[in-house]
Amino acid sequence: MxxxxxxxxxxxxxxxxxxxxxxxxxxxxxxxxxxxxxxxxxxxxxxxxxxxxxxxxxxxxxxxxxxxxxxxxxxxxxxxxxxxxxxxxxxxxxxxxxxxxxxxxxxxxxxxxxxxxxxxxxxxxxxxxxxxxxxxxxxxxxxxxxxxxxxxxxxxxxxxxxxxxxxxxxxxxxxxxxxxxxxxxxxxxxxxxxxxxxxxxxxxxxxxxxxxxxxxxxxxxxxxxxDRIIVLYSGHMVEWGDVDSVVLNPKHPYTRLLISAAPDPERDGLAKLDVKEDVENEVSFWTPEKKGCPFYNRCPVALEICSISFPDEKMVGDNQFVRCHYV
Ligand SMILES: Nc1ncnc2c1ncn2[C@@H]1O[C@H](COP(=O)(O)OP(=O)(O)OP(=O)(O)O)[C@@H](O)[C@H]1O
Ligand SMILES: [Mg+2]
Incomplete structure (x- = not known):
């Protein structure tokens, strides 16, 4: 802008x-x-x-x-x-x-x-x-x-x-x-x-x-x-950018989950993610002592590092940013 x-x-x-x-x-x-x-x-x-x-x-x-x-x-x-x-x-x-x-x-x-x-x-x-x-x-x-x-x-x-x-x-x-x-x-x-x-x-x-x-x-x-969108997960910004880029080409596993749950004929091919729903209740409780990515427990592609550090932002498109180790 x-x-x-x-x-x-x-x-x-x-x-x-x-x-x-x-x-x-x-x-x-x-x-x-x-x-x-x-x-x-x-x-x-x-x-x-x-x-x-x-x-x-x-x-x-x-x-x-x-x-x-x-x-x-x-x-x-x-x-x-x-x-x-x-x-x-x-x-x-x-x-x-x-x-x-x-x-x-x-x-x-x-x-x-x-x-x-x-x-x-x-x-x-x-x-x-x-x-x-x-x-x-x-x-x-x-x-x-x-x-x-x-x-x-x-x-x-x-x-x-x-x-x-x-x-x-x-x-x-x-x-x-x-x-x-x-x-x-x-x-x-x-x-x-x-x-x-x-x-x-x-x-x-x-x-x-x-x-x-x-x-x-x-x-x-x-x-x-x-015009633009921020995806928030448990108080953390996990992905943000131009609304079309984020919705049509989501990068963070949580954004993909959120979007795959909303029906849209324009956006076929976005596979449903196999998230761990049994830990759903833990997600909104984040404390200052906790480290890592808040989506770690539910993330189907979590890496070892995700439990200990929340990544810096990465630019993944013209105006699209994500905080994810896997991307
Ligand atoms: N005054 C408060 N004291 C203690 N906890 C609070 C207070 N206000 C909000 N919270 C907690 O902060 C977190 C975020 O709450 P918030 O109302 O911002 O969520 P939200 O994203 O707007 O949810 P919803 O979509 O249900 O409206 C929740 O876990 C909530 O319980
Ligand atoms: Mg609210």
């Missing part, structure tokens, strides 16, 4: 302290993210895919400043996200927003859609009544909630799941965000509605230059919407 990234993540590590199995066991440290680094450029979408518990939402929560990272940094416009205060923090809260998985709990049931839009416009743009109304209607029209005068007066319970996600996106637009962290925004929607929301996000990206970090389990929607 050319130009400067709008949002960067540098060597992010996140440890959580968790209690043991019973009252007498010691506290344990769970490493949810291990050395995660990436850039998001203006007007691009970067997908993060991986199985449940691999750390996808933790990235969003750190970006929303719910947690401080154990080590590493997040940078917005070159500034350290977790050091912002005062006006810088206010600007960050305006420019970086998140859309959640559950459209039924992200809007306040007691307030109309207009109210959800009015508050941030008043807060961030200090407009008069007429300008506020104009901006609210513009945002609703942009996300396809038309006619805005009718849709804006509705309460969340009067909208479908897809319409609620649209209303939430309208709110993000009204705030004036440039970077949107979308944590599985379509996974609770009906398949037929999913495409509409993805197309809307695509429109915001292409026409308005918004940047997205798109989190999903679903590699097919990642390919549809994202």
């Amino acid at each position: 050319s130009g400067n990234p709008i949002f960067s993540v540098k060597n992010l590590v996140m440890d959580f302290s968790i209690s043991g199995k019973n009252f007498f066991s010691k506290q344990q440290t769970l490493r949810a993210l291990n050395d995660v680094s990436f850039d998001i450029y203006p007007g691009e979408s970067l997908a993060v895919v991986g199985e449940s518990g691999c750390g996808k939402s933790t990235i969003c929560r750190i970006a929303m400043r719910f947690y401080n990272p154990t080590s590493g940094k997040m940078l917005f416009d070159g500034g350290d996200v977790h050091a912002f205060s005062g006006d810088e923090l206010r600007k960050y809260r305006q420019k970086v927003q998140m859309i959640f998985q559950d459209p039924f709990s992200s809007l306040n049931p007691l307030h109309s859609i207009y109210y959800h839009l009015k508050r941030p416009i008043e807060l961030y743009h200090k407009c008069d009544k007429i300008e506020t109304k104009k901006r609210m209607d513009e945002a609703l029209s942009l996300v396809g909630l038309v006619p805005p005068e009718e849709q804006g007066k509705k309460f969340p319970h009067q909208l479908s799941g897809g319409q609620r996600q649209r209303a939430f996106l309208a709110r993000i637009l009204a705030i004036g965000a440039d970077v949107i962290f979308a944590d599985e925004p379509t996974s609770m929607l009906d398949v037929s509605i999913r495409l509409g929301v993805l197309n809307l996000m695509n429109k915001l990206k292409k026409d308005m230059g918004k940047s997205f970090l798109y989190i999903t389990h679903d590699i097919a929607t990642a390919r549809y919407f994202a």
